[in-house]
Amino acid sequence: MCDRIYMDHAATTPMDPEVLEVMRSVASARYGNASSVYLEGRKSREIVAHAREQVAALLHAQAEEIYFTSGGTESDNWVIQGIAKKSPRGRILVSAIEHPAIRRTAMAMAEADVPVTFLPTLADGRVAVDALEAALSEAVSLVSVMWANNETGVLQPIGEIASLCRARGIPMHSDAVQACGTVAVDVRDTVDYLSLSGHKLYGPRGIGALYMRKGRELPPLLYGGHQQDGLRPGTENLQAIAGLGKACEIAQIHMEERAAHMLVLRERLLAGLRAGIPDLCVFGSLTSRLPGNLAVAIPGLRSESLLLQLDLEGIAASGGSACNSGSMEPSHVLTAMGIAPSLALDMVRLTLGKDTTQEEIDRVISVMTALAGQRA
Ligand code: PLP
DSSP: OOOOEEOBTTTOOOOOHHHHHHHHHHHHHOOSOTTOSSHHHHHHHHHHHHHHHHHHHHHTOOGGGEEEESSHHHHHHHHHHHHHHHOTTSEEEEETTOOHHHHHHHHHHHHTTOOEEEEOBOTTSOBOHHHHHHHOOTTEEEEEOOSBOTTTOBBOOHHHHHHHHHHHTOOEEEEOTTTBTTBOOOOTTSOSEEEEEGGGTTSOSSOEEEEEOTTOOOOOSSOOSSGGGGTSOSOOOHHHHHHHHHHHHHHHHHHHHHHHHHHHHHHHHHHHHHHHOTTOEEOSOSSSBOTTEEEEEOTTSOHHHHHHHHHHTTEEOEESOEEETTEEEOOHHHHHTTOOHHHHTTEEEEEOOTTOOHHHHHHHHHHHHHHHHTOO
16 A cells, blocks of 8 residues: 555644653653642652743743643633633624634624624635724724634734734734644734644644733633642643643744745645646635645535545545535635635645655645546
């Protein structure tokens, strides 16, 4: 059997062997509960503290501003539900292209009568800053705009939005799950809350973090023990925390070279696909975008069918549509960008990783070109 080609790094990334090694040694040697007062507990606390430093360093934050969670979904829920609980009458502004961890949480808050506004998006996949600015008022309790979109990879104008929010004293959150570890994410002078996830940056699954700026507050999402100042209780998942810390440290060291590598290959991929498939559609800005993302459509070739055929050819990729009551629905991200549903249903997302090779890219180009040529 020929080797598989993994083109779905936005879904999850393979764990870095160095991360696995750290986790293995922590899991086998550090069994103390990080809350215990004796030596074993203190050793475990040191591991948590070190990982907190590593995560903070990636974001240019302070260690005490980092809370470990079970992943991006929990971090997102904590912020949206926490703000809604704190100010039930305050309006929450979220972009129309958020991941379901924000989108569905915001919808659930709206059902509970919390005012929520979904902000429009431009055709290039970036949030419409003018519309956002017009929606800012004293009644707004939170603005949440993702750092980079998970379907198109489009980088959002976070600096611009953050300065609008800061000028008005409005708290801002960003779901940076896709961006962290791939592009520079700096919380200084930008956001007040930020979500990240271990498994998107070659770390473990089921672990993530929430950055909360000093001076900002959130009620806990979970109630329990006094861990993490009682704000995120539960016995610390020591090996996962250590793994997340290591993954952040590695990502910080190698970020630029990894990004440059992915960008060269993505450009090769795009050029090759365009040459072989003249009617190829590309979604979202190509300049303000994560280096490893290419969201495209071969018009008339449904993504479900293309993905199945790619899988048979040894290529793993994904689409943006969701199955709802047995029928396919176009992605809410592409719909918000004004893409016609019939074309949106053809979208496939190819996401490269740090270890993607030129040979893999060339194979993807030739397989996709051949499949496009077989269209009825
Ligand atoms: N936010 C974004 C933008 C994501 O891409 C994902 C995962 O796909 C999540 C949140 C959820 O993160 P996790 O899988 O760690 O819960």
